[in-house]
Amino acid sequence: MGFKSKARKKRAAADAAAGRTGKREKEEFVGEVRCDVAGCENFADKKIGGRRLAYDRAAEVWGEAGIEGQSRRISICKAHYREWKKATKDDFDEWS
Numbered sequence: 001m002g003f004k005s006k007a008r009k010k011r012a013a014a015d016a017a018a019g020r021t022g023k024r025e026k027e028e029f030v031g032e033v034r035c036d037v038a039g040c041e042n043f044a045d046k047k048i049g050g051r052r053l054a055y056d057r058a059a060e061v062w063g064e065a066g067i068e069g070q071s072r073r074i075s076i077c078k079a080h081y082r083e084w085k086k087a088t089k090d091d092f093d094e095w096s
């Protein structure tokens, strides 16, 4: 019988480590998703303006060395999304 409760405990510990259970901090937002731009410490959760971006599109702006994520889609924080938008918008402006 011990197995299930043990598993539950383990999971709770993992959740706590990931900051999922924190309800006390209302002032400081603790997200679940990290920005994948190299060196960025911000969260990329959707509710605080984070975005998911295709790896290739992000690499156009920061280069492959500037992205820490390995997946085809990466997460970026609000600040980096704005930076990305600005960079890609500048590209479009060259066409007009």
Ligand SMILES: [Zn+2]
Pocket (backbone or CB within 6 Å): 035, 036, 037, 040, 041, 042, 076, 077, 078, 079, 080
């Ligand atoms: Zn960022």
